[in-house]
Amino acid sequence: MPTIHDAVIIPGDGIGPAVSAAVAKVLSAAGAPVRFHEHHAGLAALEDGDDVLPQSTVDAVREHHVALKGPCTTPVGKGFTSVNVQLRKRLDLFAAIRPVRSLPGVPTRYDDVDLVIFRENTEGLYSGVENEIVPGVVTSLKIASRDACTRIARRAFVYAKRRGRKKVTVFHKANIMKLSDGLFLDCVKQVHDDEFNDIPYETQIIDAGCMKIVQDPTQFDLLLMENLYGDVISDLAAGLVGGLGVVPGSNLGDEDAVFEAVHGSAPDIAGKGIANPLALLMSAVMMLNHLSETRKDDRCLKAANAIKKAYNRALEDNQKTGDLGGTLTTDGFADAVIERLNG
Ligand code: NAI
Ligand code: MG
Secondary structure, three states: OOOOEEEEEEOOOOOHHHHHHHHHHHHHHOOOOEEEEEOOOHHHHHHOOOOOOOHHHHHHHHHHOEEEEOOOOOOOOOOOOOHHHHHHHHOOOOEEEEEEEOOOOOOOOOOOOEEEEEEEOOOEHHHOOEEEEEOOEEEEOOEOOHHHHHHHHHHHHHHHHHHOOOOEEEEEOOOOOOOHHHHHHHHHHHHHHHHOOOOOEEEEEHHHHHHHHHHOHHHOOEEEEOHHHHHHHHHHHHHHHOOHHHOOOEEEOOOOEEEEOOOOOOOOOOOOOOOOOHHHHHHHHHHHHHHHHHOOOHHHHHHHHHHHHHHHHHHHOOOOEHHHOOOEOHHHHHHHHHHOOOO
């Protein structure tokens, strides 16, 4: 086992550099055995060249297999293909996993939310296949393949089994998109019936599912869906537990893993020093847990648990950034976590 694990850090745009620096500081204070190599993506990468996703950044993730990524801005309209979509596709990070949990000291309408969102990350309407047929008429293709639908389903059931999740619910719109969402449903059912028929599984048309989730999120457990639905439901679910400042995520393939918060670059608060670094810190905890499992290194698990305990205690002590009703700066929250690391 190496004494230290190499990982890539991609600071990103907007609030990205500030939250990344705060998280790196906490990891270092916790003695996490990780050495970060900084690479750029997004608008930040344009300062060094003309590519929003430089090949050197993709190569670095392939080399080290693990990355912690801040959010990247994708301008609306013509111009860039989303950096995030590109990165997930080029590294084949087909599964986005986003745990959404109630936190101590963060009161919301619900006390006991504990959901996990599994989002297919490589196809659907985010395939980027768009055409202007004639001026004034455009199409965006929604792509679904048996292979991609099957592998995300299998990943979700494996996770459910390992973590003792009670139920898998697929959100879909196969009543309208009979072929694409129909294939997604078929693949999930087949994986369930052939390999995981001991795990309860249900399907839910997504519009009614949205109503149910805001009425009572505790009726769901693991939510599995295609790309666009997963993007939207992730932010919706974040709203159940305190907002985008508290929901982490991972993008996993068979070889590589990129950990990033659900939120974006938050241009409305960028540069003010008030962004909540907790979502990225929780993503870093997921990264440490992943390193602990894949590299069999208990020091990573120890650091992950210490950080988790420390941020929970900080929240209980009402140490919070503005999005959670507090007054701390990004750095102030990181310091509050660091102060609680050894106690
Ligand atoms: P956003 O997630 O950046 O912001 C939505 C709202 O949540 C804003 O009011 C923002 O201030 C707040 N917020 C987000 N993160 C926060 C944090 N850590 N602490 C406190 N408040 C926070 O979504 P928006 O504005 O739609 O997107 C901005 C840019 O981010 C776009 O260019 C978009 O493409 C990009 N984006 C990038 C993502 C990524 O890199 N993975 C994911 C989502 C969006
Ligand atoms: Mg999103």
